[in-house]
Amino acid sequence: MQPENKIVSDLLIVGNGISSQFLSLALLRTFGNNLKINVIDKDILYNNSDEYVRALSISLSTVNICKALDIWDKVKVYCYPVERIDISSISKSLPNDGYLQFNNRISDQIASYIINEKNLREILDIELENFNNIRVFTEDISEINIDQNHAELSTKNKKFIAKLIIAADGRNSIIKHLLGTKSITWDYKQTAISCVVNHSMSNPKTALEIFLETGPFAILPLGEKKSSIIWSASNEIMEGIKNLSTKELIEELNSKFDNRRGKILKVDHIGYFNLYFSITKKIIDQRVAFIGDSAHVVHPLAGQGINIGLRDVAHLSELIVDSIKYGLDFGSMNILEKYQKSRMVDIVSSAIIFDGINKFYSNDFKALEPLKDFAIRFVDKIPILKKNFVQEASGIKENSPKLVKGVPLNL
Template sequence: MSGRMQDAADIVQAATGARYDVAVAGGGAVGAVLACALADLGATVLLADPWMGVRNSSPAFAPRPLALSLASQHVLVSLGAWEQMACDATPIESIHVSEAGRFGAARLGARECGVARFGSVVAAAALGATLRDAVARRSAIHCTRGRIVDADVAGDLVASRVIETPEDTSFSFHASLLVVADGGHSELRDSLGIETTMRDYRQSAIASVVAARTARVRTAFERFTPSGPVALLPMGGARYGLVWSCAANEAQALAELPDREFARSLDAVFAGRFGGFDPVDERTLFPLRLVRAKSIVDERVVLVGNAANHLHPVAGQGFNLGMRDVACLAEVVAAARRDGSTPGDAAVLERYRRWRRPDHASVARFTDVLVDVFCHRFSPVAPLRAPALVALDRAPGLKRALARRAMGFGGRVPRLALGQLP
């Protein structure tokens, strides 16, 4: 498939006072997929982002590997957005979890869990390019370059404004529903008075691509070290996407090391098992925090993706959780359209809230506990970590249950995540 890249010239200038079924603030991965899913239901969508149409620069698609769960992959297949990316995606067929300096590891094989793959690894930039094309193919999506600010509810509509980039001019619009998908530092969420809880991990993640001298194809590695988790995600051949989380000052120092010393430090983390590494790509730093919105719905407003839950990247869950937000929201909006109600109706948003809350709570708790248990030298449960990995390795039932959740199939699974229409 050779979709058309969206250029600034393709951006539709929305007229002041225009009316949409849904306005999406944020054209990152979650906002873009949601806009496609809603357009496929027949909704008119305004998609706004200050980086819209600016190629290869959006911070939302900054260089990093993304492990997509099988459920996320199904969502992209359902929207016709997978085929284009498939040739750049590497399947994950096994996962190896270990702790630096201790014996014992847990190995999970996709086959023993009843699937051919747990998911796939893609570069964020490849996902960004695919989604730009997917958005550009849908005429029901009006893209605009700018940020959505403020929201006033009047009757069955929300009135809002886009401040255009870079001109700083603005236009107003109305929508039945305003979706806040503007990421973990969501200014829109804050301006709407939606409170958050925050934990600063005082860690940063270094993302990059490395080549291993001895690679184990299609295997993902997660190694817990006293200063943080290090993930190697297969990206084809000997290449691995690296996500190395550690104390912020340590990460800064590692990011500044010459290539050879950086490769040596990484080799030491894996006790030489890969026979050495060659850096392939630049290193990008991401500060790590847990930020959770106390409420994910408000009057004619709904939060999705990182704007609702900004997680630590350990276990690679943030985008996958956001894809389940998209799939559930698309399903409740589809049901609303069949019933003759509008997407922003309180009952529709309440259905979304009740469906998403347990998944949000358990995934946020899981990643937070992983950081506490595995990433601190003096954790009270430190002596239990290695035996726990060995026990997991010998418990096929537990492995299958864990894998099922990690693939995005825990709880009530939305139809898009099963590859069906909502």
């Protein structure tokens, strides 16, 4: 048997996704080489090939986080601005009644952008390479042990020890499993198809959300004549979609596209994923904090999953910085309870709103159809409601943490 190696750090992050990368960068920007971070990921190598495209909708809160971390100038090169958002139920032609149209700006700032996840991750990778006190390990975690002062994760022949474990390992979190952490979860019995399409007409920098009878159909601008489509429908419908040829899929998508960007000419980067709702009952445990999808999984109809996760990062990183500044133990329950208290309202309210919208507009009960149209027309007639919607979607509030307001974390 190989000897057991003990690897000690200040912070131990499980998972190497975007939330993990942002948290590491926020702390290393502040502490430089004075804070040691270890990252454990079962699969270090994500798909960074040119064939990999996953569109992310980033809100103004995420833009501000990028500005505070001094990466926005690099990120915005790969971003496509969303200057307007159009929402409709069923299928109607722009810009007639039945459409809810938002000017997607706050104080003359564009409130959201679309970016390819691959480009964002590459920027974060390059930034983190500037620090020599962060290490990433490929390991399968088998055990967790926690005492009053430290947390310990065991793998086949290593023990990782830190003051605090950050669970950023996604919806199937091994940390949640090992701790027996409970979640409120239900299955939407829906599958989403995500793909990139080339179309014949130019994008007017507008995102579309069309509530079809089968489920939400989102069109997100990725370029001059390129968009990302995310369509959610019942598992049964999507099983049929999976069996279509490329030509048949283009025909099916064109029937939903309804000439909004001309005709779809090409479709690729096709992926399918099952949809469910999940909120971890406690986003903390002794010496453990959950962020991102390990803490909450919301319906993708509003594209807010990444933004909610990065607001987790903003709150937690500020608490860690302030704790160290004042000589406190950042892994103590007193600090972690502040994190939970600061996040639960945003997490729960966002998840419930998206869940309610999906259930209301995905319901095929015919008697609700007039009400669906009325709701959209009603909101469209009240500018203050639309302004508040854009403000809420931005994720920025008076009590937001520094990073969300674009302010760097300083000691």
